[in-house]
Amino acid sequence: MNSRSSVASNSLSNFSLIESSPNTSARLRRLKIQEDILTAAANKILLNCESEERENADLKNYVSKVKRSYSEIKTLFQDIKTLTGDQDNLKNTDIDDIKKDILELEAKVTNFKNFLRRELTVLRVAEKELIQQINDNPQEIKSGLVKAQTKPYSELVPSPVRVLIHSPLKSVEVQRFQEFLKTTKRFGGWNEYNHNSFVSVWNKYYKQDNNLHTPYKDDATYLRFSNEVCQKIFGIKPDEIWSHTQWYLEYVHLKSCQEEALSKWKDNKRKIKYSKQKKVENTEEKSKTREQRVQVKFR
Template identity: 25%
Template sequence: VDKLKEMMEEVENAINAFKEEQRQIYEQLLKEEKTVINELSVFERKVELWALGSSTTEKVLKLPSARVVVDKTLENHLPEGVVEFERFLQQTGGRQGGWDDYDHQNFLKVWTKHKGRLSYMDEALEYLCGRTKEDIEQHDKWYQEFLILHERKKESIKKWKEKQQQEKEGKLKEKEKSEKMFKEEWLQREEARKQKAEEERKRQQAAIEAWKKQKAIAFAMEQASQIKLEEEKEKKQRKEHQRQRRVKLLLERYTLQKKEREELEKLEKEKIEEAEKGQRKRIAAEEITKFQER
């Protein structure tokens, strides 16, 4: 259980490390996207502020030497429609086409009222004192191009955002795919490691079983040898006891026979002594008798 827990902790740590790495990459992409959006907003703001300049600025902007060139770094980051629109504004006097705010707003009022039809020209000339028909026609041409490019800009930004979203989703899918592949590869390696560990465990278990079997055989042989030695020892002891018992019996028999022999010898000696004593008494009696007869 502890080994399984340790293994799961290793899996979790590896996946967390991989996720952290992918998270940092994702955050970096978000940061870059935010930077580009901020640059775009700043650039648009600069153009708007620049477009609100005075008529003196308008005149200066008409000079080729005074035209602002779109920064190459921004061109590399901004959508093509945005760059085209901003370049158009820079080259034509900003969001009012080089006109001041009063004239441009009056132009828009009349142009919108007539929905861009040519019938607006007479009324526009009344509102725009100091502007010739050629000025208004040129501004009309500029404004129509402005609307077209502005629409392209919005569409370009929309596509750019969709592309960014697709790239983001693609990176997320790639991240998920990488995580899945990483997890699958890790699980495969872990499964191979577990299989190898299981094979090693079985090999060690087989070796232990063989060792136990050998130990059991050796122990059985030792026990058999010990039993045999004990049996031989017991047999020798029985033989020794039997020998000692026979010796004891022989000794007891010898002692008994010796005692009997000694008793017989004593009886014989007593008989001899008794006979000798009787013989002496008889001789003495005969001598006494002989002496009395004299």
């Protein structure tokens, strides 16, 4: 008896400790709140599923009824056509039976038309009610449509360039390249075909040179390059090629600087994300360790 009473007293004391622990009671309250939220969400989902199932069942019944009526009419019509299409069959068939089938076909067609007419009437009434609701509450309908509109992909997943442009920590390289694009014409003022021809010849002569600066006008390589561009683009002048060369070199340089800045930005972003994940993991690990200590303490 003494041992039983001691065990009971120990269990009661442990239970009182658990109840008196503020962390445990707070955790129980949070779990209760989460349980209520999950229950409400589950009930809502079940109600929506039931309503959708009812709507789907009504639609299936309607479609099956239409198909069945149409199939009956088609079968009866084919039978009548078979009997009346052949003279031998017509001689061996009682005319009253044919009249009976024709009257039955006419009745089925009439019933089918009436059924469709009733359904159309119901739809027209529903349409009028919807139009009336829209006319009575145009602002609510408009606000609902605005809320339902989805954002374009460019807003949901913005490009790194746009992020850096609008970021408070603006990148100088990105700003320079974007300003250059704004202040100069597309393709340096040339049309796309001529510019692409220029780039094709340029890559032939200068693609291997990674640290390229503006070449000299009387440089042998540049003269060969300029002559080939003149041959590819009709009516182009050497001065125009020289001007476009300067524009293109500036374009390539600024674009390269922007790409390097974007690469650094992505690396830093990846490092920040990794450090945040580590912090979260450490916090979770500490909380688990703390919970284990509490459980050991209450045993």
